[in-house]
Amino acid sequence: MANTKAYAATSADSGLAAYAIDRRELRADDVAIEIDYCGVCHSDLHTVENDWGGSKYPVVPGHEIIGRVTAVGSGVTHYKEGDMVGVGCMVDSCRTCSACESGLEQYCLDGSTMTYGGFDRHDGSITHGGYSERIVVSERFVVRIPENLDPASAAPILCAGITTYSPLKHFNVGKGHKVGVLGMGGLGHMGVKIAKALGAEVTIFTRSEAKVAEAKKQGADHVIISTDPEQMKAAKGSFDYLLDTIPVAHDLNPYLNCLSYDGTHILVGLLTPIEPAVQAGLLVTKRRVIAGSLIGGMPETQEVLDFCAEHDITCDVEMLDIRHINEAYERMKKGDVKYRFVIDMKTLKDS
Amino acid sequence: MANTKAYAATSADSGLAAYAIDRRELRADDVAIEIDYCGVCHSDLHTVENDWGGSKYPVVPGHEIIGRVTAVGSGVTHYKEGDMVGVGCMVDSCRTCSACESGLEQYCLDGSTMTYGGFDRHDGSITHGGYSERIVVSERFVVRIPENLDPASAAPILCAGITTYSPLKHFNVGKGHKVGVLGMGGLGHMGVKIAKALGAEVTIFTRSEAKVAEAKKQGADHVIISTDPEQMKAAKGSFDYLLDTIPVAHDLNPYLNCLSYDGTHILVGLLTPIEPAVQAGLLVTKRRVIAGSLIGGMPETQEVLDFCAEHDITCDVEMLDIRHINEAYERMKKGDVKYRFVIDMKTLKDS
Numbered sequence: 269m270a271n272t273k274a275y276a277a278t279s280a281d282s283g284l285a286a287y288a289i290d291r292r293e294l295r296a297d298d299v300a301i302e303i304d305y306c307g308v309c310h311s312d313l314h315t316v317e318n319d320w321g322g323s324k325y326p327v328v329p330g331h332e333i334i335g336r337v338t339a340v341g342s343g344v345t346h347y348k349e350g351d352m353v354g355v356g357c358m359v360d361s362c363r364t365c366s367a368c369e370s371g372l373e374q375y376c377l378d379g380s381t382m383t384y385g386g387f388d389r390h391d392g393s394i395t396h397g398g399y400s401e402r403i404v405v406s407e408r409f410v411v412r413i414p415e416n417l418d419p420a421s422a423a424p425i426l427c428a429g430i431t432t433y434s435p436l437k438h439f440n441v442g443k444g445h446k447v448g449v450l451g452m453g454g455l456g457h458m459g460v461k462i463a464k465a466l467g468a469e470v471t472i473f474t475r476s477e478a479k480v481a482e483a484k485k486q487g488a489d490h491v492i493i494s495t496d497p498e499q500m501k502a503a504k505g506s507f508d509y510l511l512d513t514i515p516v517a518h519d520l521n522p523y524l525n526c527l528s529y530d531g532t533h534i535l536v537g538l539l540t541p542i543e544p545a546v547q548a549g550l551l552v553t554k555r556r557v558i559a560g561s562l563i564g565g566m567p568e569t570q571e572v573l574d575f576c577a578e579h580d581i582t583c584d585v586e587m588l589d590i591r592h593i594n595e596a597y598e599r600m601k602k603g604d605v606k607y608r609f610v611i612d613m614k615t616l617k618d619s
Numbered sequence: 620m621a622n623t624k625a626y627a628a629t630s631a632d633s634g635l636a637a638y639a640i641d642r643r644e645l646r647a648d649d650v651a652i653e654i655d656y657c658g659v660c661h662s663d664l665h666t667v668e669n670d671w672g673g674s675k676y677p678v679v680p681g682h683e684i685i686g687r688v689t690a691v692g693s694g695v696t697h698y699k700e701g702d703m704v705g706v707g708c709m710v711d712s713c714r715t716c717s718a719c720e721s722g723l724e725q726y727c728l729d730g731s732t733m734t735y736g737g738f739d740r741h742d743g744s745i746t747h748g749g750y751s752e753r754i755v756v757s758e759r760f761v762v763r764i765p766e767n768l769d770p771a772s773a774a775p776i777l778c779a780g781i782t783t784y785s786p787l788k789h790f791n792v793g794k795g796h797k798v799g800v801l802g803m804g805g806l807g808h809m810g811v812k813i814a815k816a817l818g819a820e821v822t823i824f825t826r827s828e829a830k831v832a833e834a835k836k837q838g839a840d841h842v843i844i845s846t847d848p849e850q851m852k853a854a855k856g857s858f859d860y861l862l863d864t865i866p867v868a869h870d871l872n873p874y875l876n877c878l879s880y881d882g883t884h885i886l887v888g889l890l891t892p893i894e895p896a897v898q899a900g901l902l903v904t905k906r907r908v909i910a911g912s913l914i915g916g917m918p919e920t921q922e923v924l925d926f927c928a929e930h931d932i933t934c935d936v937e938m939l940d941i942r943h944i945n946e947a948y949e950r951m952k953k954g955d956v957k958y959r960f961v962i963d964m965k966t967l968k969d970s
Contacts, residue, residue: 551911
């Protein structure tokens with residue numbers, strides 16, 4: 269399958285352009301997928317521009333992949349030609365450690381293999397993501413797309429959806445709980461929909477009065493302007509959970525103060541130092557918790573798709589011609605997307 | 620009961636000296652206690668010297684109080700004259716909020732009344748602690764001292780014991796878990812004993828090779844020298860829990876790195892900013908948690924006393940003549956006590 273067409277960056281400042289990549293021959297447990305749609309995650313942009321260091325060029329981004337099975341390896345049991353399937357952030361892991369055995373492949377003790385920019389565990393080649401005609405993935409890392417989900421707007425469930433669903437489930441969010449969502453981007457708006465579907469009362473924290481209407485449109489029961497000291501003071505001690513999707517350094521202390529005793533502040537967007545410093549007293553005096561969470565394991569990724577199908581949840585997307593991906597990145601830098609770009613991969617054939 | 624003899628500080632730099640204080644007449648639910656022993660907690664020292672601000676002089680410290688009931692109010696049902704009882708860090712709370720109704724009086728939404736330096740909820744007077752002949756406390760905030768516990772060395776269970784027991788129980792520490800204990804003071808050495816009794820495999824982290832023998836003597840299964848990068852590297856990802864009793868700012872990141880996925884770092888000694896900053900990535904990429912915990916509620920304070928009696932756990936104490944309390948404070952500042960001073964209150968009568 270050499271010479272699959274893809275969009276790749278060849279250096280940190282080259283932008284994305286059409287590129288030929290190899291896709292491996294099918295191994296026994298492999299599924300070959302023709303890609304229909306691929307969501308555009310902020311991680312794609314960070315990796316293309318090497319913001320986190322360690323990017324390995326050429327980078328073919330994309331880990332919110334939806335497509336149809338075109339062929340399966342001799343040992344594949346769960347999928348057949350024509351099935352509508354998805355691939356998320358991982359394509360492999362050690363499969364034998366305690367995390368993998370618990371279906372928590374994202375916490376694989378040997379490190380999971382990322383969909384792009386990882387190293388294939390068999391031949392050491394660099395993995396390439398979903399801005400591409402095709403992908404070949406071991407069936408353990410393939411999920412089924414429920415029939416009643418619109419495939420294009422389901423794509424971001426594979427990253428933004430699972431990233432918010434996994435901690436909400438793990439930390440037992442449900443009926444009667446008050447959940448605050450910080451950040452109104454791709455993750456935040458999915459967090460609102462999922463927390464609502466889990467039965468929680470949901471408040472969006474936003475810095476700007478101008479976003480209140482949009483927050484309500486997303487289904488939030490309440491909106492708090494986080495820059496208004498009076499509103500923040502009134503919210504003191506009132507939340508069971510805060511789902512924090514903000515990807516840049518921000519002061520957690522005013523938010524921690526909004527948590528009840530035993531409240532949990534869940535970080536899903538931040539990877540850098542927590543600055544300014546957290547006041548330990550805010551944790552100790554109320555048994556509050558700061559937790560982190562990373563995407564979700566494969567069983568839970570299937571679960572969130574089924575959950576979204578059951579609750580009629582999809583992502584708000586803007587369809588994108590892959591030839592405009594560099595402009596899309598520029599718009600993402602300005603926060604100018606509601607809430608996720610999804611590439612229509614037919615446009616790759618035309619490019 | 621006016622003119623009860625106590626030891627008090629009258630200003631931040633006066634030290635402690637004999638002083639006369641009033642103890643209230645018995646209310647219906649009150650228990651009058653003649654004090655036999657009182658543990659000396661670092662909080663006493665901080666309050667006497669106004670390290671945290673807000674100290675209200677005269678300060679009569681002491682919240683690890685053991686004594687005998689000398690009289691009870693008309694409505695008291697659980698205690699009678701002659702009972703050996705204890706009083707810990709709290710003497711009252713609102714009793715009606717969700718926290719109080721759950722037996723978590725330490726997280727009372729209206730603020731619990733501290734044993735010393737608090738305001739009595741009925742008459743607004745300042746509460747005075749256990750460096751005193753007597754104390755009068757509502758029976759809800761009195762606990763029973765099991766017969767087979769040595770009363771003097773049980774005193775610190777009322778603060779150091781419950782402070783470590785409560786989070787270990789709350790976060791479900793038990794058989795098969797690997798627990799690291801940070802800090803080898805009053806809290807740390809109780810944490811080791813309690814975690815061992817709960818069935819955990821316990822490691823003490825210490826900065827100095829010189830403390831290894833002492834750590835082993837405390838019952839630790841293993842010791843890690845936290846200043847040795849090789850030992851810290853070898854411990855990467857291997858702990859389920861870290862019980863962090865260190866009361867001053869320290870870098871949490873090397874310790875977080877020692878936690879497995881889903882590991883929990885429990886702060887019980889720190890109230891100040893967490894500096895240097897925690898790397899959010901260490902939480903997110905392994906679903907790790909930083910939690911805080913404050914003493915424990917009244918039902919759990921009785922529980923830890925019964926647990927310690929069952930498992931033959933007491934605190935290692937050095938008995939103190941109250942006339943030497945100021946020298947004891949100086950020694951505590953240098954960490955020169957193994958592991959808790961306990962005042963023999965007979966010495967107050969002689970003073």
